[in-house]
Amino acid sequence: MADYEKRDHVVEDIVDRVEHLGAKEARANFVTPTPEEERRVIRKLDSRLLPLVFFLYMLAVLDRSNLGNAKLAGLTKDINLAGLRYNWLGTVFYIAYILSQWLCMGWKQFKPHYWCAGVVFFWGLIATVQAGVTSWPGLMVCRVFLGIAEACYGPGVPLYLTFFYPREKVGFRHGIFISGAAMANAYGGALAYGITQIKGHLAPWRILFLIEGLPTCFFAILVFFLLPDGVIQAKFLTDREKEVALHFVARNQRLDVGKPQGLRFSEVLEGLRDPKSFIPAFCYFGCNVSYASLPLFVPTIISEMGKFSPATSNGLSAPPYLACFFVIIILCFFSDYFKMRGPFCALAASLGAIGFIIQATCTTTGVRYFGIFLSVQIFASVALLLAWVANIHATESKRAGGYTVLATIGQCGPLLGTNVFPASEKPYYRKGMWISAAFCLLVAVLSGILSCWLIYENRKMEKEGVPEVEEFEDTSIARESGRHEKHRYIW
Template sequence: MSHHQAQHDPLEEDRKDLHESPRQDDLEIQYHQDESREITKVEDVDFSAYNYTVAENKSLVKKLDRHILPYIWACYLFNALDRNNLSNAKSDGMTTDLNFPNEGYGIMISINNIPWVLCVIPTVMLSRKIGPRFTIPGYMIGWGAMVMINAGVKNFAGTLVTRFLLGVFEAGFAPTLIYYLTGFYTRGELAKRVGVFYSCNALSGAFSGLIAYGVFQMDSKIHGWQILFLIEGAFTVAFAVLAGLMLPWSTQSASFLNEREKEVARLRVLKDSSGTTNVAFNRKTFFSPLKDWRLYVFALIAALYSTAASVAGSFLTQIVGRFGYSVVKTNLYTVAPFVFGAAMMLATATSSDHFRERGFHLVSALTLVFVGCIILVCTPISNHAVGYFAVFLITGGAQTPSVIFHSWHQSNDASEDGRAFKVAFLSTFANSGGFVSANIFLDKWAPAYKNPLAIVAAINGTGIVVVTAFRLYMAWDNRRRNKAQGVNWTSLDVPTEALRAGPKNPLFRYFL
């Protein structure tokens, strides 16, 4: 095949009919013209147009990983550090120094969490409208500045204001990172890449503790917690500038790619991406998923899995505390389960990408949490070995759902606006688990916490049923479409341009 044939435009015949010349060097025009085409018939699908080799694809992905993942990982690590430093600051006397009232620490945490529910959609909409190029570093600079300002506040009220504003800047950050990654990776590559930066959750606690330990030994005129805030905030702002300069914001503007690699990147998007790019923001299409009943099934799933994730993140120390060890030993015994959870998350994400399957991988994670909670409910607190094994199961399953879930719904929407709205809308439900766990893990049920653990088990059991039913529905609908069209297609057999209209298009196939 000649070089010209290898770069044959899949829309060339349509352009000839319109007496237009194809312009493959102009990516934005290419994508806008793609928007106008509707492929609805089996015979319309022509994969010969997406001509690149396995070696070219592999080489491109390696380059993207090297130039994107380290920066994204570090960005999210700073995000996790700035969320976790409150407990370190409290241990150094912040609540006493600022004259917090009774239950003031809990009030501050709640105030910090409110924007995570209220501001996700507006902040992600801003990312969609002006681009992650500005919002990823912008949000980092915003919350880094708030952390530094928090070091200078003089009272409880000042802390509440800074923590609320910090939450506003952080609210849309993780969803924006997910949305950003969909512009570079295919649907079968997304979960593993999302898993890479989510792994920071497990490591941030260890990093935060080490930094705090070093800072609190310093001899200074200001408090140790103030130094901690100043250092972490300053590093966040500095790295935001570095990320803004170093991250590629599109494959076509990436300086580390040659012209052929940019062409392969373009063809990958047309063949098997989560969606087309460079399409102008449209408020109507941004909110259009609200009319789709599937959005609310995903929202229910998000609300169900988030409770377990919150329990592992916020109450693991209390659960391990049922064994009666010292404070130092209890904290030490939380490290291994967190590391195991990170390993399980990356392993599950890798498997999910390899098999191009999300639903049952999500069920497997929920099942680990369910079994772990049941074991703790049924096991006497004196049985440390079995109880500690159950803790591993809980952390092994609790950190995985976010990665698989967001990769799942993003892989089933080829609309740029729709994907941005969904990741924002569904993140609000995924953040709701913190409110549930905070109201069930009460001191009156310590140290066994059997009632809270039974509630978490019931919530996860419900999640298993809902996810399984939804996954089976998707498989049934794919089979129904195959039967009607006389083919045996999966999501891999349908190009991105045929997925834009969603399930309304007869060629649509769910990414299971």
């Protein structure tokens, strides 16, 4: 505890410079970092932050989506999931998840290492408890609490990462984070394949929940000691590196220097009211209609393609997600490189649409399996949308509002997505495939519309004299002076 209290005062001179000195004095005392110096600090941040958030999100998605694997491992028979009971397990999770999206603001309101450690332990405990349920109502209750717990983690991590990275480089980091979901689904299929081969006193699906739930509780302990609350509190950075980090994080966006925790509610409301918050949210809705159902139904869809065994179907569900992992990384890297979000978001959505159309129109097993490889690429759009919201909103609290809109509207998608593949549609599930393809195309169209809107706004700001790049001193002083309230957008 004492270490965290000391960290708040390690670089008081930096905070004082920003809060109490004028712009001229700040510029006089600060040596502008070189590009190589910035890259060195970013590499240091990457090595400490990205492995943690990646593995935690992988565990989160594993704990939420292993229901599809458990179904093929005997859950349906032991718990009596007749009729629509299985569908309701997915739906009730997302109802709780949606109603709890506003909790993502806890990452800004409270110290992140407290907040994250608590919610990670909570969801790990619930995920593990699922192994002991003996009835459908008991499993329903577990899924509700799991939805609440995971809403406290995943939707807030993109906001947390914006506290550390320049806005033009945050897309790749969001891609690393969100790719944990693709890796979880790939790993989950392979793990489920292995677990179904276990012969013992416990049913395979119970062992599945135990093996995938218990490690999460262990990671909560690591989070408490390893996750920094912000740039100032990052003990692995030197004083100069903290100055450099504050400098590039403040480029074309505002910093809450001196008040790292606590929401500015007027700015939160700005994010909630901004019309530009809603187009990414509806894109996210479309992505989730198309993608959220896949982890629950892909093993079943594959099993119907060639009458594969449940174990083989679980194993075959892994390679498409592994491919998705690499596509996310590649698209997010080039999105940062070219400083564009919309075109890459539309590209991923178009690939997803093609995949669903292939599955809706073809009957050959190999071709339909290839279609799954393309369908899952819609998930790359999610990573790009997370970065796009951060780029649209300049202040930390406004981004919290923007992410709340994104997550609340976007996470309504699974309510539809988890119900578009009813058993009556097997073996081709054509209706669900066409619905998913339509929403992928909607994402592509909306991405184009938002890009055009932001290009138009940038041209207006150029005529108004808004500078293309605002540095650390400009953005910190502007909060009090009112200068440069606008920032150029990344489209």
